[in-house]
Amino acid sequence: MTKDRRLPTLPEVSFVLISFTLIMYLFVVQFEISIQLALLTTWFLIMLVGLRIGYSYKEMQNGILKGIYDGSEAVLILISVGALIGTWIAGGIVPSIIYYGLSIIHPNIFLLAAFIICAITSIATGTSFGSAGTAGIAMMGIGASFGLPIALVAGAVISGCYVGDKLSPLSDTTVMTASLSKVNLIEHIKSMLVVSGPAFLIAGTLFLISGFIFIDGSGDLSQAESTMSALSDYFNVSWYMIIPAIVVIAMLALKMPSIPVILFGALLGSVWAFLFQGVAPLQAFNILYTGGEIASGVEFIDNLLNRGGITFMLNVIVLILFALGVGGLMEKIGILRVICLKMLAWADNAGKTTLTTIISGFFGNFFGGAAYVSIITASKITEENYDRLNIDRRVLSRNTEAGGTVTTPMVPWSDGGVFMAATLGVSTLAYVPFLWFNFLVVAISIIYGFTNKFIWYTKEKDDHADNQKEAVNL
Template structure:
């Protein structure tokens, strides 16, 4: 449905531009240039699907779940769900992938503790969507970095300033919520999950080092495409030689998604998914969003909106607040995070440069707002996916997705003390590089 909407929107926009005298050849050049600039992003999205598959088939994600369940006895499950999904989503690089694996398992355990599913799901959603904000292999993280012209290393340094306080405040709230529900952890359910996982995979603590290695490579400055390609290749070898999968099955999993066969239907649904081919639709949606924003820019259709938001005398706080609001509004209107990243990044970049604010602040502002609020909107594609996975709508879990509220507020408040970069003092070559998208 979302892909169809972008196709229709692009078609209408092109017809409008043709009527206004814009040559078709010029429009095709604009679209091609925009898509070419984001070509590495499309590869990352495809690799993300492949990564989820091989991390499941290789036993990496099952090992995370297996050992994670071993520490659930006697703890605050609401807080643990937030922290656990936060860590796993950072490693996996996908919010929905985390929700559909460890998230579903945690919801099942929560039922045994009589914890209301919307409360627990709110904590799970909060932790899972940290992936879309900062995970090194997340398609949205890489889109934000690429379109704002910054690096992951600089971006993560900047993001920590709002991320750590947001996580701390969210953890306090989830600790209080979790303490409201008594009862001991349902150890029989945990043991059943662990038993079937252990019987279906070679489980080893050494597999837990693999995600750590991927994160280290990301912080070392290795390009995401190379990092993810190495990840898929290495995990594929683990699938073949450790889990003893045959080559044909592994290739099928990489392309179409992994299908678990543990003998426990509920568990099979938790640790199945991924695939490069299912991600093609995501690529097409992102392509549609990119070309549409480029056509809007060519026709100056968005200029009145951005001119309304941005003024020449805007100071740092106003720029950050207005960019946050623009990103949120675009996410609300378009039902997707992509436009809420692309348009504020393109139209806000020059304003941030003129104000002496570095691009990583722009990237952080967008990811803290438009990207993070997505699961709170019932009509957003992410909320619809969550509903399909859990049967719980955003109206139910939304009030408990506290991180998704705190993070936008934190980034707006951070505008009072932004980090600045003296652009005027840079050499001309560096200055030009700094302002190019």
């Protein structure tokens, strides 16, 4: 007979959170065991608490499956982008972008250029993953050729990619956040602009200054020149190599579904590998799954370009599935809800409410492993506080993106963190200090909350204030 289910107590929640953090530290840092096994171990830890508070194995399994289902679109995008990366390298698309980038972008302004280019790409396509897997890889190659710190280049690339993921009307997270918050999509984007605008300008300025700090004068172009020479020797580099990239960006900009468009772009890469790079037909097609092998003679270029193919993403996919399972379990047995209810009891003004939403979103990424989970935890669990304080839901949707979307690449085991680290070849902990746009979005959102700037209230708030005045006069 099943026991009566209840919400976990605060000590039980604390036990899970502390144990989760300790397991991640011991497995990954202390013993260098795979992060996948760390996440799988936490399944059983959470299940012990679930059994204690009355949940059956079957119910908790359904929680795992629901968590995985909610993040399944991200998994399919990972598979698609993996195939695209492999064929776009083998087809000469990414090498051509790197080659022409090296020839036209000045080293001192490169970080700013990478930030802006990735921002434009992500706004036009609505996908941070697709932008990092295409323009991002090219920017990494250019930045390394200029001798810039690779983690700093990754910071500029990811910062730019998340500008569009947060702002583009084509972004699934933008649409999802507006929908969950019950806010018109365009109004949601307008609300975010008051935060993202200043964050974009400040981050851009920081990347510009950094370029002049790390590169003296005109910069040493010898490495860039050797890279261009190696690329032109190994690949057929021509302007028409970039056609698949233009086609894919145009199709995504026309609001065509991202997964089939990315897969179509991957197929174009195979065609280009066969037509222009001398790859045999069957081998060019097989690169979709296995990726290609590059031997340009320049070590860091080979390290950067020897990636891609569906198999390249398998470890990432397993990690994300386990992380989604953790999130599904925590949501099922009520751990995330208890955390957020405790914060809600404390949040009695706009500043505290903003902070609780951002923390709830980060918890969704930290313990749920995906942007989709973080958007749900940030919006659905804190929305009642906005209504209680008569704060317009545009503020809720804006803060949800600040706590959910932009913090995703900061967590090493989230879908965004794992994808960016694998795709760009830089560990999450290495690039996190340089996610200046992402940190600025969070900081500015909190400042607005506690200073009451750009915090809009509903009409009910005004009516309530008028009624109070009338009561005092009487």
